[in-house]
Each structure stands twice: as structure tokens, then as C-alpha cells.
Amino acid sequence: MSTLVAAPSSTSLGRTVKSEWIKLASIRSTWWTALAMVVLGAGFTTIISGVVAGDIASGKSGDSPGEYITQGLIFSQISAVVIGALVVTSEYGTGLIRSTLAATPIRSTVLAAKALVLSGFLFVVGLVTAFAGYFGGNAFFRHQGIGISLGDPHILRSLIGAGLYMAGLGVLAAAIGLLVRSTAAAISIGLALIFIIGQVVQLIPGTFGEWVTKLMPGNAGPAIVVPVDFGEHMLGPWTGFAVYVAEIAVLSMAALALFRKRDA
Amino acid sequence: MNSSLTGTICAKRLTKTFGNKTAVNGIDFTIEPGRVTGFLGPNGAGKSTTMRMILGLDAPTSGTVTVNGHRYADSPAPLREIGGLLEAHAVHPGRSARDHLRWMAASNGIPTTRVGEVLELVGLESVAGQRAGRFSLGMGQRLGIAAALIGDPPIVMLDEPVNGLDPEGVRWVRSLARQLADEGKTVFVSSHLMSEMSLMADHLIVIGRGEVLADSPIQDFMAEHASSYVRVKSPQSTDVEALLWGRGLDVVRVDDELRVQGLDAPAIGELVGSNGMLLHELTLVRSSLEDAFMELTADSVEYHARAGVAA
Structure with a gap:
């Protein structure tokens, strides 16, 4: 039986990536959630830009267009968390995880394949959202004569950064999903971590509190998404992104350790 | 690998405990190709736990179980070696039958043409594009069997395959099991119904409270236990x-x-x-096989019905 001869593990990862992609793409909710991500993200960026463009142009507001051009992505975070969590927790909810692990018994391969497919998909959807928001919002800024060019400093980095940030968020939610194995819990924890805990830690007094706030994934990660400098309240774009990636890596390793240990 | 082990499932002192409860208690067995081996025991006897350990889903507390002579997880393409239908259907309700089989095929490098073949084999071609969540229990069971056969494996393992099937479906599972065994494959089927096993199995492994109570050809079992x-x-x-x-x-x-x-x-x-x-x-x-089975497992049933009428 030639099939019993050990194949190189890279082949196995490639096959698992392909199967995980079929899984993700064959569920309708994936596409609805991705659509929600684009519409919410690009839509809010466009609306907010439309609202503030006049005041910025007249000098009534001291802000710059760059502060708003990726603003709507705040809402897109919800979709990224939902898609990321569901990739793992829907399998536990339906018992599908047993089929998955019967097909690919090496659990690190399963997690790696899920992370690759998720991050690739969310990178593209995040990128589409960011560019759509840029073109939508910039139409208003251009109309007021304060348009931003893609060639302006940090603009391209922030739009691509939006894709990278969303990719990371999906993996983060998937790792949480693997730890708690429940859709409701994973989405709640993921959203709380990004939207609530990142704000609440600001209440910790002193320099310690400032650092904790800056290092929270929902605060460190978005540094790469905004084209303007928020000074010392935020880490620099690439420093922040590095912290964010490291946090996701640590959480994923913890999730993998449990994934390997637990019965399916 | 040793080709004499192709088609075998071999458990050695296989044990699984959950907390302080022992589900499977040091069982030994070897399942051979070319016959239908029935895995019979009352609910809670440890059948499903044993099958999950065979597929590497649950880790044994001690002991080993091998498929085709090696650990399940050591196989580069396990669906080509053993196909399992587990009690929980393990299908996403939002995905179509065809897509479910497509991802399984892709994961083990199985050609996509096989998807159509197994859909036809289980009689689901006409509903292949429908979401599996709309399937009846019987159709879900057929999809599970299609998934077990996707890699055309030498071993097919079915956990309570006739559950929820109508009489025609039950007959179909029986003849499929027979056909696979006649082709020289290993067929391992669990059930809590002796009557079902007596119609399907050539060989019987009886399990109760996590221990093997009998492991013999079905004729021998009848001769020995059915007086x-x-x-x-x-x-x-x-x-x-x-x-x-x-x-x-x-x-x-x-x-x-x-x-x-x-x-x-x-x-x-x-x-x-x-x-x-x-x-x-x-x-x-x-005395029927059912009687023999009841007698054999009487001491090992987890939850006895109280004799007499409840006061």
C-alpha cells in the first residue's frame, strides 16, 4: 500500500490548508460576515469623513483627514472576531472537530492550517475594506480640497496595515475559541478584550497603567492602521504590531498546548 | 509496515479513565480483515470511547491501540487507512453534503472524483447540494457512511450505524457491511442490539463495563451461550x-x-x-442470542431498570 508510506509533513500542511479553505468558503455565514466587515468598515469611514471634511477644510477643527481615513475599521473588528472564533467553535458545537482530527490527526497542523487560511482571508477582506473606505472617505476630503494621496506618508502602510491587523484579530479569536470551545464565550471574550478591557485598563494609575494600556492587543495592534502619529499614548506602528503579533503567538501556543492535551 | 497487519485494529491493555470513572479497562483484541466484527455492549459499556481512541481522538490513559500496525496519528493520510462513522454525526449543518466530502477528500489528497462516487454509493446524489442541517437522521447517517468510505480504506468502522434508519436503510447498512467484508475489508460495527449483530456480524466482541466479556466467532458464541x-x-x-x-x-x-x-x-x-x-x-x-447477551452482560449494565413497578 503506497498510501501508507510517510509523506513529508509540508504536503500534509498543504492539503490541510486546502481543506480548511474549502470549509471556510463553503459556509454562507463566512461570506455574510465578510460582507458586513466591508460594508460597516468602509461605510463608517465614508460617513465619518463626510461629516468632518467641512470642518477640517475650514480650519474649524484642528484634526487631519488621516485621523479619519481608517476610522470605520473599528466596526470591522467585530466581523474579524466572529469569523475567527467560528472557524474553531462551530466545529466544537457541531462535533465536526472529530471529523477534522480524524482527517488530520496532527493537531499543530490543524491549528497552523486554520491560522493560515484565516489570516489570508481576513487580510484580503481587511484590505478591501480599508481601500473601499479610503476611496469613499477621500471623495469628501477631495471635494473640500484636502484629499489624501496614496503616495502621502504612511497612507499605504495604514491601508495594508488594516489587512494585517484584521488577519491577526482572526487568529486571536480562533485561539480564544480553542481555549474556551464555545462560540458565545469566544466572541464575548474577543470583543471584550478589544473594546472594553483595552479601555478599562486606562484606569490603572501611573506609568504602569499607561504601559498596560499601550500593550493591550486592541491598542497596540491598531497603531499600524492609523496613518497619523498619536504621540506617546500609542506605540509606534511597527513596534505596536510586533507586540500584537507576539501576544497572538503566545495565546496561540497556549491554545495549542491545550488542544494537544484535550480529548476531542 | 508489516503487511500482515494491514486491515487489523489491535488493542493492547487499552485503558481510558475519566476522572475516577473507568470507561475502558485494559482491553485486548485484534480485529481481522475479511469479516464483519460486531462490537456489542450495553450503552455506556465503553464502545464509543474505544472507537474514539482508535481514531486518536481520545488519548488512552494507558495501553495502546494500532491501526494497520501503527498508531493512528502516525498515518500521513489516515482516511485512506480507516474510515470511521462516529455516533455524533460530526457534520456542520450549514455545509452541503458535497462540500463536506470535498474538504475531507482534500485533507487526505483524495481525488475529487471520489466525492461523486461515494455520494452515489450511499444514494445521496440528488441532495448533495443541500445543506446537511436539513437532512433527516437517516440521510445524516448515510452522509457519515459516505465520509467513512471517502478514502476507500481497508478498514471501515461504524459506531451504531443503524440508529435512526428506517427498515430499508437498516437492510442497506447490513448488505453494505457484508459487501465490504466480502471484498476483504475489515468491518468493525458497534451496536447495543444483539439482534442486529446476529444478522450482521461474523465475529463478536462483547464488552461490558469497559471489559471484554467475549471475543469469538458468532457461531461459537451462540453454541456457548445460547442454550x-x-x-x-x-x-x-x-x-x-x-x-x-x-x-x-x-x-x-x-x-x-x-x-x-x-x-x-x-x-x-x-x-x-x-x-x-x-x-x-x-x-x-x-434461548435467543438476546437472552445470551442479557445473561452475559447482566452484571455489567450501568443502569439497571428496577424490577417490578415503581412504588
């Missing part, structure tokens, strides 16, 4: 009893009947008649 006797009723039962005793037969009196073992009914009839005694009844009584 038969001849019921004899006669107006001269005392004389008949003495006569049969005198011939060295095993006679037990229960009320007005004699239960005789050691001679078949016609011979008993001739013997009694030729001695000028009357017979009112002469019946061969066979």
Missing part, C-alpha cells in the same frame, strides 16, 4: 422423568414440565413412545 433444551409434558411425567434419567440425560423439572438436554426432540419422542408412555408436548426451546 437449548427440549420441553416435555406428559400425564405420566414421573415415569417419563425416571426413564430419561435412566438414559443418562439431563432432566430438570419446572412445574409440570420437564426440561431435557442431551438428546434431540424426535429421539426423545421415540424413546418415550416405545416405552408406552404418553406425550402431551415435545418442543425444542432455544
Whole structure:
């Protein structure tokens, strides 16, 4: 039986990536959630830009267009968390995880394949959202004569950064999903971590509190998404992104350790 | 790998405990190709836990289980080696039957053409594009069997495959199991119903409270555990009893009947008649396999129904 001869593990990862992609793409909710991500993200960026463009142009507001051009992505975070969590927790909810692990018994391969497919998909959807928001919002800024060019400093980095940030968020939610194995819990924890805990830690007094706030994934990660400098309240774009990636890596390793240990 | 181990599932001192509860207690067995092996036991006996350990889903607490001579997780393409239908259907309700089989095929490098083949084999071609969540229990079971066959594996393992099937579906599973075994494949089927096993299996492994109670060909199992006797009723039962005793037969009196073992009914009839005694009844009584199974597992059933009416 030639099939019993050990194949190189890279082949196995490639096959698992392909199967995980079929899984993700064959569920309708994936596409609805991705659509929600684009519409919410690009839509809010466009609306907010439309609202503030006049005041910025007249000098009534001291802000710059760059502060708003990726603003709507705040809402897109919800979709990224939902898609990321569901990739793992829907399998536990339906018992599908047993089929998955019967097909690919090496659990690190399963997690790696899920992370690759998720991050690739969310990178593209995040990128589409960011560019759509840029073109939508910039139409208003251009109309007021304060348009931003893609060639302006940090603009391209922030739009691509939006894709990278969303990719990371999906993996983060998937790792949480693997730890708690429940859709409701994973989405709640993921959203709380990004939207609530990142704000609440600001209440910790002193320099310690400032650092904790800056290092929270929902605060460190978005540094790469905004084209303007928020000074010392935020880490620099690439420093922040590095912290964010490291946090996701640590959480994923913890999730993998449990994934390997637990019965399916 | 050793080709003599192809098609075998081999458990050695296989044990699984959950907390302080032992689900599977040091069982040994070898399942061979070319026959249907029934895995019989009451609910909670450890059948599903054993099957999950075979597929590497649950890690044994101690002991080992190998498929085709190696650990399940060591296979580069396990769906080509063993196909399993587990009790929980393990299908996402939002995904179509075809897509479910497509991802499984892709994960093990199985050509996509195989998807159509197994859909046809289980009779789901016409609903292949429908979401699996809309399937009846029986259709879900068929999809599970299609998934088990996707890699055309030498071993097929089915956990309670006839659950939820209509009579036609039950017959279909039986003939499929037979056909696969006749092709030389290993077929391992669990059930809590002895009657089902007696129609399907060639070989029987009986499990109760996590321990193997019997492991033998089904004929041997019947011969050993299903006893038969001849019921004899006669107006001269005392004389008949003495006569049969005198011939060295095993006679037990229960009320007005004699239960005789050691001679078949016609011979008993001739013997009694030729001695000028009357017979009112002469019946061969066979205790069923169901009885044998109940007797064997009586001490190992997790939850006994209380005898008598609840007060």
C-alpha cells in the first residue's frame, strides 16, 4: 500500500490548508460576515469623513483627514472576531472537530492550517475594506480640497496595515475559541478584550497603567492602521504590531498546548 | 509496515479513565480483515470511547491501540487507512453534503472524483447540494457512511450505524457491511442490539463495563451461550422423568414440565413412545442470542431498570 508510506509533513500542511479553505468558503455565514466587515468598515469611514471634511477644510477643527481615513475599521473588528472564533467553535458545537482530527490527526497542523487560511482571508477582506473606505472617505476630503494621496506618508502602510491587523484579530479569536470551545464565550471574550478591557485598563494609575494600556492587543495592534502619529499614548506602528503579533503567538501556543492535551 | 497487519485494529491493555470513572479497562483484541466484527455492549459499556481512541481522538490513559500496525496519528493520510462513522454525526449543518466530502477528500489528497462516487454509493446524489442541517437522521447517517468510505480504506468502522434508519436503510447498512467484508475489508460495527449483530456480524466482541466479556466467532458464541433444551409434558411425567434419567440425560423439572438436554426432540419422542408412555408436548426451546447477551452482560449494565413497578 503506497498510501501508507510517510509523506513529508509540508504536503500534509498543504492539503490541510486546502481543506480548511474549502470549509471556510463553503459556509454562507463566512461570506455574510465578510460582507458586513466591508460594508460597516468602509461605510463608517465614508460617513465619518463626510461629516468632518467641512470642518477640517475650514480650519474649524484642528484634526487631519488621516485621523479619519481608517476610522470605520473599528466596526470591522467585530466581523474579524466572529469569523475567527467560528472557524474553531462551530466545529466544537457541531462535533465536526472529530471529523477534522480524524482527517488530520496532527493537531499543530490543524491549528497552523486554520491560522493560515484565516489570516489570508481576513487580510484580503481587511484590505478591501480599508481601500473601499479610503476611496469613499477621500471623495469628501477631495471635494473640500484636502484629499489624501496614496503616495502621502504612511497612507499605504495604514491601508495594508488594516489587512494585517484584521488577519491577526482572526487568529486571536480562533485561539480564544480553542481555549474556551464555545462560540458565545469566544466572541464575548474577543470583543471584550478589544473594546472594553483595552479601555478599562486606562484606569490603572501611573506609568504602569499607561504601559498596560499601550500593550493591550486592541491598542497596540491598531497603531499600524492609523496613518497619523498619536504621540506617546500609542506605540509606534511597527513596534505596536510586533507586540500584537507576539501576544497572538503566545495565546496561540497556549491554545495549542491545550488542544494537544484535550480529548476531542 | 508489516503487511500482515494491514486491515487489523489491535488493542493492547487499552485503558481510558475519566476522572475516577473507568470507561475502558485494559482491553485486548485484534480485529481481522475479511469479516464483519460486531462490537456489542450495553450503552455506556465503553464502545464509543474505544472507537474514539482508535481514531486518536481520545488519548488512552494507558495501553495502546494500532491501526494497520501503527498508531493512528502516525498515518500521513489516515482516511485512506480507516474510515470511521462516529455516533455524533460530526457534520456542520450549514455545509452541503458535497462540500463536506470535498474538504475531507482534500485533507487526505483524495481525488475529487471520489466525492461523486461515494455520494452515489450511499444514494445521496440528488441532495448533495443541500445543506446537511436539513437532512433527516437517516440521510445524516448515510452522509457519515459516505465520509467513512471517502478514502476507500481497508478498514471501515461504524459506531451504531443503524440508529435512526428506517427498515430499508437498516437492510442497506447490513448488505453494505457484508459487501465490504466480502471484498476483504475489515468491518468493525458497534451496536447495543444483539439482534442486529446476529444478522450482521461474523465475529463478536462483547464488552461490558469497559471489559471484554467475549471475543469469538458468532457461531461459537451462540453454541456457548445460547442454550437449548427440549420441553416435555406428559400425564405420566414421573415415569417419563425416571426413564430419561435412566438414559443418562439431563432432566430438570419446572412445574409440570420437564426440561431435557442431551438428546434431540424426535429421539426423545421415540424413546418415550416405545416405552408406552404418553406425550402431551415435545418442543425444542432455544434461548435467543438476546437472552445470551442479557445473561452475559447482566452484571455489567450501568443502569439497571428496577424490577417490578415503581412504588
